Amino acid sequence: MNAFAGQIFALFLLFVIFTPIERLFALHKDKKVFRRGFTTDILHILFNRFISDVLGFVVIVTIAISISLYTNPVLRELIASQPLWLQGLQAIVVANVFGYFAHRIVHTVPFLWRFHAIHHSSEQLDWLASARNHPLDQVFSRAFVFIPLFIMGFTAEVFGAYLVISLFHGIFLHSNVRFKLNFLRGILATPHYHHWHHSNHPEAVNKNYAGQFPVLDILFGTYYFPKEITPYIYGVNEKVPKGYFGQLKYPFRPEVR
Numbered sequence: 001m002n003a004f005a006g007q008i009f010a011l012f013l014l015f016v017i018f019t020p021i022e023r024l025f026a027l028h029k030d031k032k033v034f035r036r037g038f039t040t041d042i043l044h045i046l047f048n049r050f051i052s053d054v055l056g057f058v059v060i061v062t063i064a065i066s067i068s069l070y071t072n073p074v075l076r077e078l079i080a081s082q083p084l085w086l087q088g089l090q091a092i093v094v095a096n097v098f099g100y101f102a103h104r105i106v107h108t109v110p111f112l113w114r115f116h117a118i119h120h121s122s123e124q125l126d127w128l129a130s131a132r133n134h135p136l137d138q139v140f141s142r143a144f145v146f147i148p149l150f151i152m153g154f155t156a157e158v159f160g161a162y163l164v165i166s167l168f169h170g171i172f173l174h175s176n177v178r179f180k181l182n183f184l185r186g187i188l189a190t191p192h193y194h195h196w197h198h199s200n201h202p203e204a205v206n207k208n209y210a211g212q213f214p215v216l217d218i219l220f221g222t223y224y225f226p227k228e229i230t231p232y233i234y235g236v237n238e239k240v241p242k243g244y245f246g247q248l249k250y251p252f253r254p255e256v257r
């Protein structure tokens with residue numbers, strides 16, 4: 001199966017899994033399956049990786065190898081010699097710390113925010129909204145996470161496992177489901193936690209940056225988790241284009257004030 005056919009098959013599988021779950025347990029019942037932006041997000045899912053995977057690989061490997069030449073190989077050998085499950089646990093912690101700061105940086109540096117604003121431009125959230133990302137925003141966040149992992153010597157299996165876990169967890173975080181899973185609050189990121197990250201309520205803006213572990217937000221003062229209240233305004237104040245190609249060009253356009 002070639003890469004493009006694989007993408008379509010994965011998309012079909014996700015559609016078949018998430019559509020009934022979101023219908024049965026909808027958080028926002030007025031959200032339709034074929035909502036506004038559906039086609040745009042499908043194009044993100046189908047085409048982004050052809051830019052972000054290739055460019056991301058080149059950037060990450062080039063920088064990581066260059067830095068590795070100047071670092072002591074003892075730590076790398078020590079990490080790579082551990083059992084896979086232990087490496088996996090360590091990699092998740094390292095990835096979350098670097099991921100937290102990468103995410104915080106793209107929210108606070110205005111030029112980088114123009115790329116990340118694409119992800120936040122969805123006015124309705126569901127599993128498919130997780131696909132809406134500017135490819136260069138993806139390259140930046142991945143580089144910030146994977147270069148340290150690479151330099152520290154984690155093996156390819158650990159990279160692969162982390163990628164798969166974070167991908168599926170990320171899709172779930174955006175889904176339109178009403179179960180709040182409050183027993184996991186402060187422990188593991190849930191849809192309720194990440195929906196607040198996407199909300200455009202002033203008190204929730206620039207909160208909940210962690211990918212998996214909200215304890216990082218608690219530590220660094222960016223945690224926002226009203227237990228019982230559900231966000232109902234999503235999106236950004238900027239006028240982000242609705243179409244896929246407009247979104248790809250958006251960060252490079254002169255700023256309209």
Ligand SMILES: [Zn+2]
Nearest residue numbers: 103107116120
């Ligand atoms: Zn964000």
Ligand SMILES: [Zn+2]
Nearest residue numbers: 119174194198
């Ligand atoms: Zn998101």
